[in-house]
Amino acid sequence: MIKLLQDIASAVENGDSAAVKELVRRALVSSVPPDRVLNSGLVLGMNIIGQKFKKNEVFIPEVLIATRAMNAGLEILRPALTQTGFRFKGKVVLATVKGDLHDIGKKIVGMMLEGAGYEVLDIGVDISKDRLLSSAKKEHPHILGLSALLTTTMTYMREVIEALEAARLRKKVKVIIGGAPVTKSYAEEIKADGYAPDAASAVSLVGSLLR
Secondary structure (H helix, E strand, C coil), X not given: CHHHHHHHHHHHHHCCHHHXXXXXXXXXHCCCCHHHHHHHHHXXXXXXXXXXXHCCCCCHXXXXXXXXXXXXXXXXXXXXXXXXXXXXXXXXEEEEECCCCCCHHHXXXXXXXXXXXCEEEECCCCECHHHHHHHHHHHCCCEEEEECCCHHHHCHHHHHHHHHHHCCCHHHCEEEXXXXXXXXXXXXXXXXXXXXXXXXXXXHHHHHHCX
């Protein structure tokens, strides 16, 4: 069993989607518990690629390939997880704020969070505060992740947080922010709960906020 899980992790790390699918199927047929396939196989592989990304040992193309491989395995694994009553670690809603159409970084964050065992709802780009409020009310996420790639649009993050406060939702959801122009000091200034400079850091941040 241990060798099979190690092989799944290595296949994810190498971005080999076909191998990940076959190994996950083999693990399920061999009665490996689905949660172990997730945590000791898929998640482990993504953790390795995430750490390499933080150390600049791999770059965005490699991360994208690995996340696709992880998602390929997750598609096969998800029905088995559901049958065992698997519970996600938490729920995260992601959005690029109003006026901004950038998407790649946010998608990588979402895929890595999924791989780490979180339920992720990506509601898209150019998202208004009204729609974000609606999602917060409807979905009851633990975390709201806001992204912006322009200095002209990152200021909208403050408006979203102020709108959450006005709607008395601020205490019910943690807000994290990210994107090229965003900084830790800006997160503190607008009273966000955290800032992540990259996808791997975002996964660590979500984990620390939900402990």
